Amino acid sequence: GQQVMQIPQYQHVQEGEDFTTYCNSSTTLSNIQWYKQRPGGHPVFLIQLVKSGEVKKQKRLTFQFGEAKKNSSLHITATQTTDVGTYFCAGIDPNTGKLIFGQGTTLQVKP
């Protein structure tokens, strides 16, 4: 079946450093969604990308969707301790309509 792979699994950074997580699908996706889960919390929707090559920004967060709609990335500029958590990408399989989650990248930020 379709798989969505996310790397790295863990990332430790010093506060102020940048951070990037990558998401790759085995097949073309209808769209890609990104979620953030704070420690002990539940996933919360951040953003959705639909168009090939789309780039969206939310303050220090930049989201990209690849030209082939098979990969995506989330980049955080100048991390802060409030960025700590696990970031999940999730793609919609165009054949089934199901949302397939990546394994997540857990970000730790050292003050």
Place this chain on the structure above:
Amino acid sequence: NAGVTQTPKFQVLKTGQSMTLQCAQDMNHNSMYWYRQDPGMGLRLIYYSASEGTTDKGEVPNGYNVSRLNKREFSLRLESAAPSQTSVYFCASRLTGGNQPQHFGDGTRLSIL
């Protein structure tokens, strides 16, 4: 507006016991989902319900059953709990159609001894 409400928040069971996890949403969403989250495994879909009266298997349905009681409620049942079912369980819902995001409950932390 409570969103997605899950009960209980924590539960400890013995192997072989049964229990039902409850989920209710007040956002008039058509689709509802049950996931389990294990370290390093991300969120894995157990069952989902695209609309009231329908349910379908997800990626890891074995050992579970579900009931879509009405549009608001979607329950997950473990008939004979096993230690491998120790996990955090999340219920989610969304509007059907288009590219709607999923809204998650706070989760149920389940330990099976």
